[in-house]
Amino acid sequence: MKKETLEKRAKITNYIMYYIYKYIDTDINIDTLSMDLNISKFHMHRIFKEEFGKNIYEAIKSIRLQKASTLLITNKYSTITQIASMCGYSSQTSFIRAFKQRFNCTPKKWKNDGYKEYSKEILKDSIDSLDLNIPEYKIEAKIVKMPKLRAYYIRHEGYDNSIKNIWQKLYTWTLTKNIKKYKQIGIYHDNPVITPLDKCQYIACIVLEDDMEIEKSSLPTFLIPDGIYAKFHLEGFYGDTLKFMRWLYHTWLLNSGYETKTAPSYSIYEKNHFLEDDEKFILDYYLPITYV
Numbered sequence: 001m002k003k004e005t006l007e008k009r010a011k012i013t014n015y016i017m018y019y020i021y022k023y024i025d026t027d028i029n030i031d032t033l034s035m036d037l038n039i040s041k042f043h044m045h046r047i048f049k050e051e052f053g054k055n056i057y058e059a060i061k062s063i064r065l066q067k068a069s070t071l072l073i074t075n076k077y078s079t080i081t082q083i084a085s086m087c088g089y090s091s092q093t094s095f096i097r098a099f100k101q102r103f104n105c106t107p108k109k110w111k112n113d114g115y116k117e118y119s120k121e122i123l124k125d126s127i128d129s130l131d132l133n134i135p136e137y138k139i140e141a142k143i144v145k146m147p148k149l150r151a152y153y154i155r156h157e158g159y160d161n162s163i164k165n166i167w168q169k170l171y172t173w174t175l176t177k178n179i180k181k182y183k184q185i186g187i188y189h190d191n192p193v194i195t196p197l198d199k200c201q202y203i204a205c206i207v208l209e210d211d212m213e214i215e216k217s218s219l220p221t222f223l224i225p226d227g228i229y230a231k232f233h234l235e236g237f238y239g240d241t242l243k244f245m246r247w248l249y250h251t252w253l254l255n256s257g258y259e260t261k262t263a264p265s266y267s268i269y270e271k272n273h274f275l276e277d278d279e280k281f282i283l284d285y286y287l288p289i290t291y292v
Helices: 003-022 030-037 041-052 056-074 080-086 092-103 107-123 163-176 240-256
Strands: 142-146 149-157 182-188 201-208 221-224 227-237 258-260 265-271 280-291
Touching (some): 003 030, 003 041, 003 149, 030 041, 041 056, 056 107, 056 240, 056 258, 080 092, 080 107, 142 280, 149 163, 163 182, 227 240, 240 258, 240 280
Antiparallel strands (some): 142 227, 149 201, 182 201, 182 265, 258 280, 265 280
């Protein structure tokens, strides 16, 4: 397959995933999506399935339920109906049916600590599987308002050390384009406590200073959402981010008086462990929040 064809297919599949995540709280219209891409629905579905091994409707359903499974845990002030709506379900009945089919547990039971048994199985395969207890951190959150950030990116499935490969590609891209001033940002779409690490969605991003644009770039772009975030400064080594996320979702959020949203969290790296020989990172972690 020609390079131009591969790049076009990658841009199509990346845009579809971006569109799903951006509009996950709505009734996603596949007709609108195909018109945005200026391709037929048949062609769009075929390319997507060849890339991800499932059709677009299956991907939408999976993402809705993954988002809901986290919000049911973290957003203790929201009702099940409100969480269902946040994840794009217009009917609580259809949400309950789909959730039970996926997790073998009702949303109500899941919300009342029913997720813990499910989580134990997930954590057996995680990087910190020897310690099933939630770690403790004494880190103060700073509440900040962040602007939209235009990012060039590469998508990756899995929270694992193979992420370094896409960071190396992005770093090579900056050298090729002679880009000297930029931010490195890692985006996390999933909660690793309840999503298998090899299924978690990670995006490596380059954000250029002054919102400049690169002509004829093979990399796709998208906007990281603006909004109110809880900001945490963190230093550590490979694997520590996952431990921090466990504490963040399952301890800090529950006691903070805040709730999170369907928008992803992200890290802005001062030092990127995926590009460092010592695998040490220094970063600011941003969690989207709303005041209850």
